[in-house]
Structure formats: structure tokens, C-alpha cells
Amino acid sequence: MDGVVNVLGVWGAGVSLADDKGQLRFVSATDDVVERLQALEDDVDRGPCREAYDSGFPVVVGDLQALADRWPRLVNQATAAGVNAVMGVPMSVDGEAIGALNVYEKRSGDFSDEQVAAAQVLADVATGYIVNVRDLGRATELAAQLQHALDSRVLIEQAKGFLSATLGLDVDMAFELLRTYSRSNRINIHDVAAGVIDGTLQVHEGALRGADERDLTP
Known part of the structure; x- marks a missing residue:
């Protein structure tokens, strides 16, 4: 995941994949902080990763504090760790959602169009390797x-x-x-x-x- 961080110029990244019941489960992260945030979002089943998975479109949040009412636990833990912006990017094949890539940034502010597009490319590449893995x-x-x-x-x-x-x-x-x-x-x-x-x-x-x-x- 460090390569994702380097290409996008962000602080952290992680991936969650869906099980047979559509529940997202953390599988990879850049560090322990991102791992905890991914696991929390999976547990509460709410957040940008979940919404990207459900909608099939990137969910870009430049200011997490603005969504404290929407994702209270996630926002509290993320901002306590210094994370202030996040982006969820869907992973899907032939219209079937299989998971999402989450990107984290400590600075507030929207991600650029180039970052969003590059994140989707990386998510698509990862999808191509794991689409047949369900266990x-x-x-x-x-x-x-x-x-x-x-x-x-x-x-x-x-x-x-x-x-x-x-x-x-x-x-x-x-x-x-x-x-x-x-x-x-x-x-x-x-x-x-x-x-x-x-x-x-x-x-x-x-x-x-x-x-x-x-x-x-x-």
C-alpha cells in the first residue's frame, strides 16, 4: 500500500473487501492507524469506504469534521489520529462490487481530480488481481x-x-x-x-x- 501513498501523494491507504454477505472486511493498510480506521469503518458499516462500495462511485471528503453527525465514531477516531480528509474508491468488476480502496490525508481540503482518477486506476488494477478470491x-x-x-x-x-x-x-x-x-x-x-x-x-x-x-x- 505504500506505493499507493507515493503515487497519490497522500498520508495513508487501506483496502476492505466484501464477504459473501456484503460485509466489508479489512485486508490491507499502510500502518496500524489506518488499520484501526479501516476496522472501525467495517465494524460500524458506515463511512466513505462503505458508501463507495454501495454507490459504485468515489466518495471524496475534504473535511471530515463537517460530517461528524453522519459518521460520529469514525470522524472522532480519525481526527484524533490527525486524519482530516478521506476518499473511498469503489472496486468492482462487471458491475459487481467487491470492495473499496480508502485513501487518507492529514490536511483538510478536497482531493484533486487527478488524485481521484489515479486512485480509481489503482483500485481497478487491484480488482483485476483479486476478483476471483472470495475466501x-x-x-x-x-x-x-x-x-x-x-x-x-x-x-x-x-x-x-x-x-x-x-x-x-x-x-x-x-x-x-x-x-x-x-x-x-x-x-x-x-x-x-x-x-x-x-x-x-x-x-x-x-x-x-x-x-x-x-x-x-x-
């Missing part, structure tokens, strides 16, 4: 799968940003460059992104023209 008794395995999915996406996003900045490309073209290089050289795109970030792999615009040679630094 919450496998929480440890599920959390590990979720972490892998998010870490992989975060690494690709970082590599896109690096290539965009260094080669003067827009982010869509930077992603196409990563994907083309991956396919041409039969290297997993996650490994290509990792090589770009750690400096062991140099990816050039020539890859878009069919270049198929890896350029590794000594």
Missing part, C-alpha cells in the same frame, strides 16, 4: 496479492513519469514505449519498468520503431 480466511495471501498488484502498477507509473521527463514524451507515449520494448524483447513490463527506474536498462524512442536490443549499463 477472506485467506487474508494474508490476499493482502500479498494485492500488494504485488499495486506495487507493479506503481512501478510502471514511475517509469512512465521518468521516461516522460527524460525523453520529452507525454505519459501515454511513454507507456507505449515501455509496452513496445517489453514485447519486442520478451521482457515482462514490470521488469522493464524496474530496469528503467534503477538505471540498469536504457529504453530509447527507437523501441517504438521496432528496436529489439536491450541496452544494459555495465
Whole structure:
């Protein structure tokens, strides 16, 4: 979940998934504080995570204090921990809700449109990895799968940003460059992104023209 925090530029994040009865259950969080907030929201069955799950739309709250009457226990515990803004992002597939991603920020203020859109992308990526997992008794395995999915996406996003900045490309073209290089050289795109970030792999615009040679630094 740390990757989610880094990409979105927020303080914390957590995920809850629904059991067979539609009850949300915490499965992953950035730290103990977020874990307690996630667990509390699941217990009282009220809050942005629950509302995002029910509605299928992001629930963005820039000032938790303003909703103290609506979610009294959650607001009290969150603000006591220094959390003043939160966003719930739905996780669903083919119209079926399976859970929600919660994002926490200590500063009051609305999340940007870019943050909301990026959070939904990360939630969708995580959903793709866990949609077939329904047994919450496998929480440890599920959390590990979720972490892998998010870490992989975060690494690709970082590599896109690096290539965009260094080669003067827009982010869509930077992603196409990563994907083309991956396919041409039969290297997993996650490994290509990792090589770009750690400096062991140099990816050039020539890859878009069919270049198929890896350029590794000594």
C-alpha cells in the first residue's frame, strides 16, 4: 500500500473487501492507524469506504469534521489520529462490487481530480488481481496479492513519469514505449519498468520503431 501513498501523494491507504454477505472486511493498510480506521469503518458499516462500495462511485471528503453527525465514531477516531480528509474508491468488476480502496490525508481540503482518477486506476488494477478470491480466511495471501498488484502498477507509473521527463514524451507515449520494448524483447513490463527506474536498462524512442536490443549499463 505504500506505493499507493507515493503515487497519490497522500498520508495513508487501506483496502476492505466484501464477504459473501456484503460485509466489508479489512485486508490491507499502510500502518496500524489506518488499520484501526479501516476496522472501525467495517465494524460500524458506515463511512466513505462503505458508501463507495454501495454507490459504485468515489466518495471524496475534504473535511471530515463537517460530517461528524453522519459518521460520529469514525470522524472522532480519525481526527484524533490527525486524519482530516478521506476518499473511498469503489472496486468492482462487471458491475459487481467487491470492495473499496480508502485513501487518507492529514490536511483538510478536497482531493484533486487527478488524485481521484489515479486512485480509481489503482483500485481497478487491484480488482483485476483479486476478483476471483472470495475466501477472506485467506487474508494474508490476499493482502500479498494485492500488494504485488499495486506495487507493479506503481512501478510502471514511475517509469512512465521518468521516461516522460527524460525523453520529452507525454505519459501515454511513454507507456507505449515501455509496452513496445517489453514485447519486442520478451521482457515482462514490470521488469522493464524496474530496469528503467534503477538505471540498469536504457529504453530509447527507437523501441517504438521496432528496436529489439536491450541496452544494459555495465
